[in-house]
Amino acid sequence: MNEEIIIAGFGGQGVLSMGKILAYSGVMQDMEVSWMPSYGPEMRGGTANVTVILSDSRISSPILKMYDTAIILNQQSMDKFEKFVKPGGLLLYDGNGITRHPQRKDINVFRVDAAEEASKMQSSKTFNMIVLGGYLKIRPIVSMENVMNGLKKSLPDRHHHMLPLNKAAIERGLEIVQEVQTV
Amino acid sequence: MREIRLMKGNEAIAEAAIRCGVDGYFGYPITPQSEIMETLMLEKPWEKTGMVVLQAESEIASINMVYGGAGCGKKVMTTSSSPGVSLMQEGITYLAGAELPCVVVNVVRGGPGLGTIQPAQSDYFQAVKGGGHGDYKLIVLAPSSVQEMADFVELAFDLAFKYRNPAMILSDGMIGQMMEKVEMKPFTPRWTDEEIVQMHPWATTGKPSSRERNIITSVELDANAFERFNHKLQAKYKQIEENEVRSEMFECEDADYLLVAYGSSARICQKAVQLLRAKGIKAGLLRPITLFPFPTKEIQALLGHVKGILSVELSAGQMVEDVRLAVEGKVKVEHFGRLGGVVHSPEEVVEALQSKIIGG
Structure with missing residues (x-):
């Protein structure tokens, strides 16, 4: 198993922490992992992305050009990363604010309306965990038990009272993710 | 039990420094390596091992604090990124000239000048060919994973003390900022003052009546004597070339x-x-x-x-x-x-x- 993922969106959407939780879940499942953030000026300008790799074997390059999965959370990231999904790969996106939907016909496209769902759950902080749930429904590469262990590891102790809410958000994501097209 | 953690390369350097018994860290913040000092400040090692962590007023001050600590036989280090390491070059050549062991970490960013904060490897010449003035060499280690960022701190100190020579860890923004799995080594206690006196007879630890004064210096005004010293340095570098190549x-x-x-x-x-x-x-x-x-x-x-x-x-x-x-x-x-x-x-x-x- 080797899954190469880019998660891209606005700063503040929880892009980097979602990647960290996914990476920690991989650690809990005894996989090799890497987490490579964009840390440059673009972080200060509003967009953020992180490359996460989970693998059964030693990871070579933590920086990639093509990805198995792109999780896209704003229009700029759609414009930038849609073309870098490998043919037959997965593009998962939140429809909120998207005016130009995915065009490619050679990739699997799923949609998770996490922003809308997070406002229904009355907690914008659940947004990234709803997206993560949606991803795990399509690619169950780590068990729910290890995701929860990973979440516990990556959240500071003072936020552990948020664990049940995060679990509920992941479960909501599992339910609401919709298929747009499969190849 | 093995302790596996998910860490940034910069965080791993800080944690490894505490665990391998470093006595002092002196630094000044600069992207993309600021997490090193931030992690040290969060971990408060002065409460656990007695390690000193000090934010100096500049990189120049940092490297000269390293000179002072190293002269006393202590395990001391500093970290910076390219423009900051340029500022340290005078101190680094003095450390090499005084044959003082220490560790300098350069988490390289793009240059020249103030440059960018993104990863680069454009400080190879500076690290390997000199950087400061004079015929000197640093022992230069190049980690390519977060695990190596952790492991090379101890290795760099081992080599630095073995040869009484500054060692550099030449990393970059990519290895510094990325997170990977790391297995941390158990804690090694800091050397006691008695151990330092015994292990490093050259260090300025206070003069007992039984020996002459130890003098730490890089100055020698007699050219013939200084040529002999330079030959001694060159012989040391030759020995390092014979014994310490890793690939x-x-x-x-x-x-x-x-x-x-x-x-x-x-x-x-x-x-x-x-x-x-x-x-x-x-x-x-x-x-x-x-x-x-x-x-x-x-x-x-x-x-x-x-x-x-x-x-x-x-x-x-x-x-x-x-x-x-x-x-x-x-x-x-x-x-x-x-x-x-x-x-x-x-x-x-x-x-x-x-x-x-x-x-x-």
Whole structure:
């Protein structure tokens, strides 16, 4: 198993922490992992992305050009990363604010309306965990038990009272993710 | 029990420093390595091991605090990024001239000048060929994973004290900022004052009546005496070259074409080798782990079957000079690398090998 993922969106959407939780879940499942953030000026300008790799074997390059999965959370990231999904790969996106939907016909496209769902759950902080749930429904590469262990590891102790809410958000994501097209 | 954690390279350096019994850290913040001091400040090692962590007023102050601590036989270190390391060069050559062990970490960013905060490997010349004035060498280690960021702190101190010479860990923004799994070593206690007196008889630990004064200096006004001292330094560097070369081979046994890359670029090149092999091109990767001493003999040993070599660095071509010196014109050697903070992709490396070496 080797899954190469880019998660891209606005700063503040929880892009980097979602990647960290996914990476920690991989650690809990005894996989090799890497987490490579964009840390440059673009972080200060509003967009953020992180490359996460989970693998059964030693990871070579933590920086990639093509990805198995792109999780896209704003229009700029759609414009930038849609073309870098490998043919037959997965593009998962939140429809909120998207005016130009995915065009490619050679990739699997799923949609998770996490922003809308997070406002229904009355907690914008659940947004990234709803997206993560949606991803795990399509690619169950780590068990729910290890995701929860990973979440516990990556959240500071003072936020552990948020664990049940995060679990509920992941479960909501599992339910609401919709298929747009499969190849 | 093994302790596996997910950490940034910068955080791993800080944690490893506490665990291997470092006495003092002196630094000044600069992206992309600020997490090193931030982690140390969060961990408060002065409460656990007695390690001093001090934010100095500048890089120049930091390196001179290192000089003072090292003169007392203490395990001391500093970390910075390219422009900050440039400021430290006077102190580094003084440390080398006074034969003081210490560890300097450079988490390189794109230059020249204030440059960018993105990863680069354009400080190879500065680290390996001098940087400061005079005929001196640093022992230079190039980690290519977060695990090595942790492990090389202790290794750098071991080598620094073994040879009484400053050691540098030459990393970059990519290895500093990325997170990977790390297995941390158990805590080693700091040396006691008695241990320092016993292990480092040269250190200025206070003069007992039983010996002469120890003097830590890099000045010698008698040219003949200073020539003898320079020869002694050169003999030491020769010994380091004979004993301390470290490198890693990846798919080199049957390679027709060789990539030579260190640090972050070596990670990218490992993927490039996989892509090339999938195309039926027998490529291999030699990764220097020590940049000084350079794995000259290791490269030469591959020249029986290697037809061409590409040195892949995030620079305009610096290490390629050492590769060419090793190869002595026997096969074609070219350079490829993106500049100024742009990181090449594995696909770009594949194209470069094909256009510059195989088809070129």
